[in-house]
Structure formats: C-alpha cells, structure tokens
Amino acid sequence: MLVRVLTAAVLLLLLATPAALPGAAAAEPGSAAFLTLQIDRVTPDIVTTTSGSVVTVAGTVRNVGDRPVRDVVVRLESAPAVTGSAGLRTNLSGNLDQYTAVAPFITLSTELQRGQEVPFTLAYPVRGTEEPSLRIDAPGVYPLLVNVNGTPDYGAPARLDDARLLLPVLGVPPDPAIGDSEGVSAVVPPDTSRPVAMTVLWPLADRPRLAAGIPGGTTPVRLLDDDLATSLAPGGRLDTLLSAADFATSAQVDGDGAVGGALCLAVDPDLLITVNAMTGGYVVTDDPAGGLGAPTHPGTGQEAAVNWLGRLRALAQRLCVTATVYSQADLDALKRVGDTGLSAVATTGAADIVDQILGIRSVRGATLIGDAPLTAPTVSLLGARGPTVAIAAATLSAQDPGGADLTPQRNSPDVVTAPFDPGLGAALAGTGGAPIAPTYLDEDLRIPLQHDSRVARLQNALGALLWRGLAPEAEPRTQIVLPPLTWDLNPGEAQSMLTSVASAIRAGLAVPRPLPAVILETHRAAPPEPNPAPEPTLDPDAFIDNGVTSGISAVTGRLWGLTSALTADQRTGLTGTGYTAPLREDMLRALSQSVPANARNQAAQQRLSTVSRTVADLFGAVTVVNPGGSYTLATERSPLPLALRNDLPVPIRVRLHITAPPGVAVTDPGEIELPPGFLPLRVPIEVHFTQRFAIDVNLSTADGLALGDPVRLSVHSNAYGKVLFFITLTGGVILALLVGRRLWHRFRGQPDRADLIPPTPRHPDPLDTALAHGDDRTPPTDELR
Template identity: 85%
Template sequence: MSCARVLRVLTAAVLLLLFATPAVLPRAAAGEPGATTFLTLQIDRVSPDTVTTTSGAVVTVTGTVRNIGDRPVRDVVVRLEHAPAVTGSAGLRTNLSGNLDQYTAVAPFVTLSSELQRGEQVPFTLSYPVRGAEQPSLQIDEPGVYPLLVNVNGTPDYGAPARLDDARFLLPVLGVPPDPATGDADGVSAVVPPDTSRPVGMTVLWPLADRPRLAAGIPGGTTPVRLLDDDLATSLAAGGRLDTLLSAADFATSAAVDQDGAMSGALCLAVDPDLLITVNAMTGGYVVSDDPSGGLNAPTRPGAGQEAAVTWLGRLKALAQRVCVTSTVYAQADLDALKRVGDTGLSAVATGGAADIVDQILGVRSVRGATLIGDGPLTTPAVSLLGAQGPTVAVAAAPLTAGDTEPADLAPRRNSLDVVTAPFDPGVAAALAGVGAAPITPAYLDGELRIPLQHDSRAARLQDAIGALLWRGLAPAAEPRTQIVMPPLAWDLDPDEAQRVLTSVATSIGAGLAYPRPLRAVIAETPRTAAADPAPAPEPAETARFDNGVTSGIAAVTGRLWGLTSALTVDQRTGLTGPQYTAPLREDMLRALSQTVPADARNEAAQQRLSTVSRTVADLFGAVTVVNPGGSYTLATERSPLPLALRNDLPVPIRVRLHITAPPGMTVTDPGEIELPPGFLPLRVPIEVHFTQRFAVDVNLSTVDGLALGDPVRLSVHSNAYGKVLFFITLTGGAILALLVGRRLWHRFRGEPDRADLIPPTRRPDPLDTALAHGAEPTRPADEPR
C-alpha cells in the first residue's frame, strides 16, 4: 500500500473517531481541584478560637459550602484535615496556601448533600476532640499553633469526583485539655500546660491612622477646611473604624479590665499626625469637595462629622494621658521615595516634626526615638534619610523568605551609625494585615509568602491572626524572646475583631507566655544589643515604587515653597506666621507619598496632588506684584521720584526687593528690603534723569533670596529735564548777569558814570535833508565843495 493511501486511511479513521466519540468536558482527577470553580467553602466560626486547658476538649468548625458553578454538583462531602505544629515564621503563611502534603485526615468524609444545585448552599459542622487515641481527633498532644484544613469534594455534572475547594486556618493551643474519653480522671496530669519558663517581651503598637483626607493646595489659615470626602464622619462616629480602634484600646487598658496594668504597659498608640490635624480641623466645622480629585474651584457641601470629631478627639486626649503615645511617619510617607526627593526640611517634617504635632494637639509628651516604618520595607535610602535626622530605632520587618524553616530573626541590627532596627516578624504582621474588611498584603512581605486573602473568609483570616500573634510565645526555640506587634496602620476591624486581638494579647500575658515590654524599653535596649553586621536592606517592589517624575516634581515645588516661606513674616493682626501659612502645602507633598494608597494607584494619586499644589504655589508667587498703572508717568524735573504701587494678596507680610531696570542716563536709588503688608503699598522711588524724552522702565519684585514674584511691569515715563545742555546754558547766563551787575555797582561805588547810564548827544539836522523834506532846491554853503 502506498504512503499516500495509508495517510488517507489514517485521516479517515481519526475523523470517524472524532465524530463518534461524545463530547466530555475536562474533568479533574480525584483529589485534585479542577480549573473551573464549582464550589466555594467558607469558614464561619471556630470554637474555641484558642484552645486552653479550660476551654473544652472539643473543637468545632462551622461553615458553608456554596455552588457558584454553572451546573449541579452531586455527592458533596467534606472532611477536616490537620498538620503538625508550625515551627517557623514562614509556616504561618505557607501552611495557608499551596502544598497539601503536610495535611492528613482527621476523620472520613461527611456527606453534606446528594446534589447541590446552582446557587444553592449547605452548612456544615465538624466537631472533633483535641486529642484522643481511640477516636477521631486532632491528635494534638502539646501546645502550639496547628494548621487545619476543611476539604470539600464533589462530582460536577459531566465530570468525575474531585477536590473542588478547601479552606485553611490556624488553631492556637495554649494548653492541651484532657482527653474526653478519660475525662479528668488523672487530675492535673490530664492537661498539658504551656512552657512559661521563657516568656516573650511583647510590645503592641495600636494604630490610629487613615489615608490623607484633606484637599490638596489649601494654604493655612483658610476656613472652612476642605476635605476630599466625608468618610471620616462615619469612621469617627460610634461603630466606625477609628471609633472601634479607639474604643478597643480604651477598654483593654481601663482600670476595671487591666487591673494589673499589663496591657497599659504593653500597648502604645501609634498615631498619624496627619489624621490628628484633619480631625482637629473638623472640630471647627468643615466642607466636603464635590470633586473627588479635590479641585480648588470645585463646589462644596457642609461636612457632617463635626460633632463626631469633637467627641473622638476628646476621648483620644483622655486616653493619651494614661497610655503610651508615639507618632508614625507623617501621612505614612514612603521614606525611600522621600530620600529621592532630597529635601532635608521635608524629611525633618516627616519624622521629627511629626511628634511635635502629636504633642501639640493631644497635650502630651509622646515617646520619641522610634520611627515606625509601617507597611513598607526599610530600604538603604530610608536608612540614609533616617541617619541624617539623628539617632533612631527603626521598627521594621525582619527579613523572611518562604524557604526559611526557623523563626524570623528578631535580633536588633545596626544599619548605620545612627540607625538601629528593632525588627518585627513579617509573618505575624502579615496575618494581622489580613484581618478586617479590607485585607492587604504588606509591601515588605516576600512574594512567595503571599496568599490569596480574598479566598479566605473573614472568620478564617481572624483565626490566622490570633494564631500568628500567639505563636512565638508557644515556640520555645524562637530567639530572641521579644516580639513587636505591628498591624497595618490603616487597619479596618469591626468591634469583635479588635476585642479578640487585644484579648489574645492579654491571654498570652495572663498565661505567662508573654510579659509587657513598653516601647520606651525597646528604644533604650535595642541600640545596646544590636548586631554590628546588618543584612542588606531590601528594595521596594516596582509596583509599589513612586516614579522619579513624582519625586523630582515634589523636590521642585518644595524648594520654591521653602524659598517663599523664608520671606514671609508674621501678621500682627491675626498672629498667622509664614510657616503656618505654607505648612499644609508642604504636608501635601508628604501626603502625595503616602503608602496608604493602593500600590497600583499611588503614582496617579501622587501626580494629581502634586499638580494641584504646583498651581497653588504658582498662585502664591503671583499674588505679590507691582501694580501696572496702565498709563504713563511724566516727571516734572530730573529728580522727581518714580511713584509705584505694590500689591500683596497673601494674608501675611512678605519681605521683598524691588528691581528697576533703568536706561542709560537714569539713576535709581535702591530702596533696599521692603516688608510688604497684606494689601497695597504706595512707594516713591528716588531717581535722577539726565535727558528729556519718553522711555520705558521695567519693574519687578523678588523675595530677599532672589525668587521672582508676580509678573514684571513695564512703565512708560516722560521726562522734562534738559540734561547737561540746560545746565551749562543756565550756568553761563547766570555768570554774565552777575558780571554786568558787578560792573555797574563798581562804577557807582567810585562815583563814575557807567557807559550804560550816559545819554547820547543830539545830532544837528542836515540842511539837505530839511530842504528835500520841504520840496525846495537844496542850497549848499559857500564853503562846501562842489
């Protein structure tokens, strides 16, 4: 048979098989999730959320399975699986996503539904003892933090049985309760308490911060204050986000609850000065811009949160009197980007100046000496910036990768001569960042440790955070025995979540696993114990990095703003100073670098704020100028002063210099430094002109340091002066007149007649002229020659 014929036969056979075989959708092998999502599993509650020797011997997990696919699913079954206790910080993340090899079944599958239609859901409850040899149990025999997993299998239409979803969470076990099969027959030996011989020194930084809300480009002294939106009115009111955080801290440190002062010693309020400035401004009344971008000329409406702001700020001031307070970096600005801006004054406002704002508004002396890096990494440029500001302890994430099997190294590290790092565990902090209504993954977390937060339920994420929070105290091998709890600065918790986090801290201290370590102790002890050879600082992720165009634009605007500020003085009528007037615009530059804005929108938001402030700064420079008269001046003499009018539309006086470009032959007396008050200032500039003609004079203003103000004005001037020619003519005429007067006086003094006083003699009439005049023949005398 020829090759061509064989090829035709094979082709026909393939086509026949294709048409004869019924279509079957791709299906997943048993035990493996398919590419198509059919079911979702959600954890609704874990009880108890923390196992202790007295909490009960049975753990109950309740949840819901929902069919979100495009077809029914048959034989829906679930089961609980467990894994060994977490031994390293990375395990707090890696056990919650990815590999399943470490999990083993606690008990066989439990059938939930024989068939689950599209859109339907079915609840489940799984209850098993913590330990037990003769029955299905979690097989937990000693304290620790244990990963658990609920697995759901099913058979979609046109498919095979497969694992369709799973949900994971961490279960902290502070003490192992008795085996329910034997009860408490063995007495104290029936329980396994935690090892409390080496407790962990715990410092909790409780955040009170928000993303920037003040509209950009509004100088100080402007009333009413303008906000971009009115979300703070809800956040500050009862049940709002900021009210929840403040109420939780207030309750946990109250005398009735914290009788031994342990929580008050461990907890320190981390307050953003930008939030304080905003709330303090709201207490006096404010308006809200109808333009989300905060345009300067956008219409506004009255804000609704004045009363809530007054109440919240009053409660915060009262709480600050009895607990530690420290400042965050202003507006949580990115220090790496701020270093690229290169403005030392702006850097000082972001770090050292932030504490002064907190002290002024709250009326306390906040804890200084620590810099809270927040949700980004401590990079080499950030270390350089902090070192230039003086000695500080940088509270930043410790290095951690997915391959690390040990606890994160929290030993202090010396980054430079003046900067020492007090690290916090990024695995713990990332778990805390996943709690609440707006879970985030901090920028400092290694990419391989990131998990899909939206896949997990809110209850499961809270369970992970509690487990991570208690893990170091339950890990005897973790060194050093210190822990800084650093949640995200813009944390969004509900009241139950906030209470459970702080209750877990109090439980850890009460159980002897931890003891309070005040922030002041961290600042005092860290430099003494810091290692000399730090690990290389990480670089920020490109997605979270501010563009060089943003940082260079901020540098240019800030430089001009400092120049203007140095020329402004104090308005004696209102007390408004130059630095107070321009401070909101400098702070706008820090708000533009805020890390509270999502990484994918940071550069756009920063550029928008920068553009608004740039226009405002240009308007401020244009508000001080020389008034253009619109006509011409005529000088009566060569020394007539040049009349000018200066205008200052700023609410504060400004020191300026006047610059007059004169043509040759015109001399101008420099008036020197002029303090120009708000409004108009008439001015007469001494000049001297040595010619007579019409000419142009260019006049402009600048600050004392030479920054141009307003627009230059060209004046048309006409001079009536004759210059040097008139001077010499006048001088010569005066000399001649003096000489003639002197000669006459001289002759009179000597008694001699002056020739000018003599009367000329009368001339005898000529006979010829007489005769001709009367028409007669003239006769000549006899002796007249002929």
C-alpha cells in the same frame, strides 16, 4: 432509509455522550469555578485547657458555576504544628501533603443547583482515644483544612475548593472520653519557662484626608471626603480601635496593668491634625483636585471628631503613645526627594505635633517602618536625624526552617533595628475589611487573601500572634506586634486581638515589654559594628516614581524659599511657617504608604500637581502693580512712583529690582517688608537726558526668588542735562552784569546809554526834494520870475 437510520443513531450517540469538561477532574481548586467554601465560625477560636474539648468549624458551600454539581461532600483535615515563621504562611496555600483527614467525607447535597448554597458544621474533639479527633496532644499552632469535593455536570469527581486556617492551642483540654476524672493530669498546659517579651503597637492612623493645595489660615478646613465622619462615629473603624484599647487597658479589665504595659498607641500626626481641624467645623470639597476654587458642602463629623479626640486625650494620659512617620510617608522615596527640612518634619517633628494636640510627652527614639521594608536609603535618612530604633520587618523566605531572626541589628552608627516577624505582620495585615499583603513580605509567602473568609483570616492572625509564645525553641524571646497602620477591624475582631494578648500574658506565655524598654534594650543588644541593611526586592507597584520625587523636591525647595521671606502678621498671629506648613505636609501625604500600592503614583502625582499650582499662585500674589500708562518726570530728580501688592495674609520681605537704560541712576530702596494689601513707594531716580524711555521693575524675596510678573514702565523726562545747565547759568550772569551797570550809572548821576533816546533820522520833504532836483536844470528866465 439506511441514511436516515444512521443519522438518527449518530444524534442519539451525541446526546447520550457527555461533553468533555476541561479541568473538571482537576485536583486543584480554582481550576474551574464551580464551588466556593467559606468558613463562617470557629469555636473556640483559641483552644485552652478550659475552653472545651470539641472544636467546631462551620461554614457554607455555594455553587458559583454554570451548571449543577452532584455529590457535594466535605471533610476536615489537619496538619502538624507549625515549627517556623514561614509555616504560618506556607501552610495556608500550595502543597497539601502535610494534611491528613480527620474524618471521612460528609455528604452535604446529592445535587447543588446553580446559585444554591448549603451550610455545614464539622465538630471533633481536640484529642481522644476514640476516632475521629484532631489528634492534638501538645500546645501549638495547628493548620486545619476543610476540603469540598463534587461532580460538576458533564465532569468527573474532583476537589473543587478548600479553606485553610490556623488553630492556636494554648493548652490541651482533657479527652472527652475521660473527662476531668484524672484531674490536672487530664490536661496539657503550655511550657511557660521561657515567656516572650511582647510589645504591641496599636495603630491609630488613616489615609490623608485634607484637601491638597490649601495653605494655613484658610477657613473652613477642606477635606477630600467625609469618610472620617463615619470612621470616628460609634462603630466606625477609628472608634473601634480606640474603644478596644480603652476597654482592654481599663482598671476593670486590666487590673494589674499587664496589657497596658505591653500596649502603645501608634498615632499618625496627620490624623490628629485633621481631626483637630474637624472639631472647629469643616467642609468637603466636591472636586479633590480643585484646590481653593472648588465647590464644597458642609461636613457632618464635627461632633464625632470632638468626642473621639477627647477620648483619645484621656486615654493618652494613662497609656504609652508614640508617633508614626508623618502620614506614613515612604522614607525610601523621601530620601530621594533629598530635602532635609521635609525629612525632619516626617520623622523627628512628628512627635512634637502629637504632643501639642494630645497634651502629653510621647515616647521618642523609635521610627515605625510600616508597610515598606528597611532599605539603605531609609537608614541613611534616619541616621542623619540622630540615633533611633527602626522597627521594621525581618527578612524571611519560604525556605527558612525556623522563626524569623528577630535579633537587633545595627545598620549604621546611629540606626539600630528592632525587627518584627513578617509572618506575623502579614497575618495581621490580612485581617479585617481591607486585607492587604505588605510590600515587605517575600513573594513566596503571599497567599490569595480574597479567597479566604474574614473569619479564617482572623484565625490566621490569632495563630501567628500566639505562635512564638507556644514555640519555646524560637529565638530570641521577644516579639513586636505591628499591624498595618490603617487597620480595618470590626469590634469583635479588635476584641479578639487584645484578648489574645491578654490570654498569652495571663497564661504565662508572654510578659509585657513597654516600648521605652524596647528602645533601650535594642541599643544595648545591637552589635557595635554596623551591618548595612540588605537590599530587598521592592514591589514595583508600590515604588514611587522618580518623576514624582524630583517634582516634590523642586516644589518644596521653592516653598522653603518663600517661607524664609514671610514674617508674622501682628493682627492675626499667623506666621509664615504656619501659613506654608500644610503645603509641605501635602508633599508627605503624596508619599503616604496608606494609599494602596497600585494607586500610589497616581495619587501622588495628583497631589503634587495641585500643590504646584498653589505654590505658583503664592509667588504670583506678590507683585508690582502695573499702572497701564506712562510717567512724566518734571525734573531730572523727580522720584518714580510705584505701588506694590501683597495678596498673602502675612507680610513678606522683598527686594525691588529696577533695570534702567544708561543715563538713569536708580537708588536701591533695600529690603522692604511688604504688609498684606498695597504699599505705595517713591523710588529716587536721576535722569540726565530728555526723552521717553522704558524701565523694567520686578520683585524678589530677600534671597532672590522671583515674585510676581515683571512690569515695564514707560517714562518721559523733561530734563535737558548739562547743556541746559550751562545755558541757564550764562544767561543769568549776563543779566546780572547789565543790571549792575545800570545801577552804577544811576548812583553816579550819569545817564546810561541805554536810557538815552537816539536821534530819529529826518526824512526829506517831498517838495524840497523836488525843488532840489529842479535846481539842477536850466535856470528860469526873467520873464518867468
């Protein structure tokens, strides 16, 4: 009985005692996934003297854990204004000491079940004599934090999540308690004595979409997928970017041309080539690695491509346009490839493509280093192409107290750098539907982008964009805005970005600085002595393998060799350079930084393999036709009949190489221009013996690159050489002498011995022979007579 009582008591104790929950009482969010907090709306997103005196932050708290959470409460906290570029990042993660509560916690739910969510709205004045308020008394960029606490079942109260954002304040509105009664003195305007010279590079680029390994002249054009059809259509990504730039610089919105003066379209020539090809109709391959032989289906974006390209051409007539590096190729990796022709296509040749398709003269002299940091190999590559301004990220660490150093630098005699703020670049890259952390950003400045909502990330970008104009102590007073080249914004986000630029200019915080002025002033301001670019820490995921770069170098070298042998087809107008250009451009697409860092090497290797197979097929398409039998030469000088085949759509200059055994002399036919199709040849040879022998025949380009497969011909000769010659000559001489002798005797009337009939020997009669033998015996008697 006692045992039963004790057992019951133990069971009651276990049921009454809550299980310990590891990490339930942790002070950091994310130690256990119970609640998530998402910011859904910030009003106003930019505070001005006329935007209203109250800031509203609305969002949602959701229970994502495996148990109910009780006593769910939230509150808003704020921090002092950001004083340096690094603060644009460090205030969004890590330490919380700088934040103080704006108001007490507000209860959202006494118990939030699994999967449930609850909205919240926090609204407080920007400043005020009465609490609570944000206590903002001067323009600047202020970090805000929304903190959510709760008590998970079987746990203790803890801070379960938070969300941080930046609030740009261009001007402080009046205190709501005072209103406008004090007039102008009721507001605090920004300091506009030192405006920032602003340049905005508005990107129009995309990932490589053309299928690999397809040479020029191939119709219809093949794409890897049909995503561009959606992107170019109304509401798509590229349509959104183009529409926003067109609207913000239109005469109705930008009457004085201030925004248009600061804005320059950064256009990827690879995108233009692709869209221009789509306007003529295209197909989508079902196997991206299949090359020419893969099945396809019709694309759906021809009309969208025509409309988008037409609008871009119209906008380019009134707005600055500059070319990006072709397909946003990684210049550091391209330097390791070591092909000067490919480097020229990627850099200086990119502008020519943009000009040809858009019908304009684009701005030259600047090289946009997009996702990657500026390295010594990149500087070396650019310096070999001539003077240029490299627009690249400045160096910045979490320990830097002030703003990033944007002073122009000279990295080599021909390369100067116009730096942009990496804190700003990273904030811009974190916006939209595909947020990324650029590889040029220091590891200590990276924040977990997927944790923040799209609205919060947009707020961070607006704050970073306006920070330098609101920080009069930051030097120098210049700013280049370079978002990620494959920026993915929705229409509202794109409009907010350009509205912020316009607001900064209209408020006197910024002045437009056209890109040509950036190029000119950077060359003038850069110190005369070169200062080599610091060697940054490269992201191992984004580093293109040496195996890929060496493979690209080998394939490109063979491709240049083939191109130099190709000529133009007079019937179609297709040139050798135009025929092989897409394959060289494929090598630049393989190095594209628009591909996510962790997938670059795989995508590069796949494209390289496909192009390698195509290049091998091109070399194999020009060859000697194998007759499959043997030749018989009637004489020692009978020509050798051959047939050459060219399956390429353009003529090619080739040389014929014939390897014959001793005793066979072959006349070199020299350089041959082989048109598309078949070309019969008769090669003069001379054979000095009679027997069956083999001849090896192969083709090469004029520079010696082997084409096709070598062919071995079996040849039989009827020639007898010098012995036959002398025998024939001797017989002819004897015959001539005999004929002359007969004619001589005939003319003199003398019989020739050859005409006389020799006496026929007389054969004895058998009877006479018998009688003769009889005479030798005893003479006959008289009686017998």
